[in-house]
Amino acid sequence: MKKHLKKILWLTPILLFGFYWLGIYLSLKNPMEEIVYSENGGMMRYVMFKPFTETIGNDGIWKEDEEFQIYPYSEEIVGGQEDLSVMMFRDSSEWVYWYKYRLDRNVSVRMTFKYNSKKRVFFQKEVYLYADEKEIEGSEFLQKLATYGKDRAWLKKQSKKVAEQYILGTWFRNGSSRYSLKNLGDMKIEYNKLIEK
Template sequence: MKKYRKKILWLAPILIFCLYWLGIYLSLKNPMEEIVYSENGGMMRYITVNRFTESIGSLRVWKEDEEFQIYPYSEGIVSGDERLSVLMFHDSSDWTFRYEVDIAKGITVGFGFTYDSTKKIFRQEGLFLSKNGASYKGQQLLDQLATYGKDRTWLKKQSKKVVEQYILGTWFKNGSSRYSLKNLGDMKIEYNELIEEK
């Protein structure tokens, strides 16, 4: 009888630890919650998921006294004419990803994706084309794109590539494979209305 009590006393901390870890793991309901937790979580984050900053090719450590940080994605993830970075906050899950691509010399198309943790929506916003110091949005953006042989379909493909391949795809490959493009948990992706076919 004493033998069993000793075994139970010895196994109890391990069992409690495992249940605690499982509880944290199951509480992450979508890939963005995993991503945020991988940087903002407690010590358990090192057991649950890989660090997000490592998954995007950054070796720089986020210091605890920094309220926010901007981390660029490595060139191994995006091509030479593209730039992608993430603005991360310590006290918020509403991170913003900023993307820009040069479509010609001095001509840049850009947009962002922000995670709305309250509504569980990964939303595209701030769609623009920059040319000679001027910024074009809406129909003017589409008109400008046409002069470079690009259209709404190209814009939609580019937007989907950024989300599915660069942001989420990189996380599924280098961070955590618990979720996938077919299983985003309780998160939805919402594209800018400009790129939706009318």
């Protein structure tokens, strides 16, 4: 009887740890929730995931008293005439991803992506041309873009590349083994109306 009691006492912490891990694992319903947990979660996050900042090639330290932080993706992921960074908020999954594609010295295509945790949608919030310190949107944007040999098809391809390859794809390669582009859990990806026309 004492041997059985000793075995039960010895197994109890292992079982509790296993159930705790399983509870967290099952509560993360999509890749964006995993990404946020890998930075904002408790101690268990180190057991489950590599920190998100490491997966994007950034070893910056997020200090405990900072409410938000901006981290650029490494040049090994996004380089050349492209830049991508993420603004992360503590205790929130409403992170913002900023992308810039330089067409010329003072001209660039800009995009922002955001996750809406209530609707479970990772969406392209903005897409515009930044030229001469002004934002150019809509049909004027497409006309100006054409002068650089780019069109709506290029814009759509570039938007998908940013969302699916750079942002989510980097996480699937370096962080999550559970989700993929074919399995986004309960999340959807939505692109800006300008490129979906």
